[in-house]
Amino acid sequence: MNKVILMGRLTKDPELRRTNTSGIPVVSFTLAVDRRFKSQNGERETDFISLIAWRQQAEFVAKYLHQGSKICVVGTLQTRSYEKNGEKRYVTEVVVEEVYFAESKNSSAQGSNSTANYTPTAKAQGQAPVQANDAFDMDNGDEFFKTSGSDDVLPFSL
Structure with a gap:
């Protein structure tokens, strides 16, 4: 089984690119993830x-x-290799399948530029969290996210 779950903060704004041959959208980015335990120096x-x-x-x-x-x-965790200047290089990266917001709009306004939020209570209340492939309407900042194919309103707003 190959499954990775990470929570952290983006280190810089992601930039969308497209593959040369087929024009498929792709974005590479880095997530800063704090370790669970403190080091000896606290x-x-x-x-x-x-x-x-x-x-x-x-x-x-x-x-x-x-x-x-x-x-x-x-x-999922993926490794790949390529050659540059005659030297073989290896890359280990996570291929993203799902993306969730991990902080409220109020928290993000104070500490980052995030535009939406996700609260753990959504899952506890039996409602699906927003995923990257869900359809939603962000035209009005006071609107609620809605999952595709459902009239249920998720318990958080923009």
């Missing part, structure tokens, strides 16, 4: 994890996430 260490998102997830990440946005991602 500080939390941070890991910087490389992620890559494709298609709808790439467009979602590029459009709605910014440097400092706190998110939760679910994906």
Whole structure:
């Protein structure tokens, strides 16, 4: 089984690119993830994890996430290699399958540029959290997210 779940903050604004041959949207970005335990000097260490998102997830990440946005991602770990200047290089990254907002709008306004929120109570109340491939309306800041194919309103607003 290959499943990765991470929560952290974006280190910079993601930039959407497209593949040369077929024009598929892709975005690479880095997530700063704090370790669970403090070091001997009492500080939390941070890991910087490389992620890559494709298609709808790439467009979602590029459009709605910014440097400092706190998110939760679910994906798979992937390794690949390439050659540069005759030297073989290896890359380990997480391929993003799902993206969730991980802080409220009020928190994001104080600490980052995130444009929406996700609260853990959504899952506890039996309602689906917003995923990168869900359809939603962000025209009005007071509107609620709605999951595609459903009239149920999620318990958070923009």
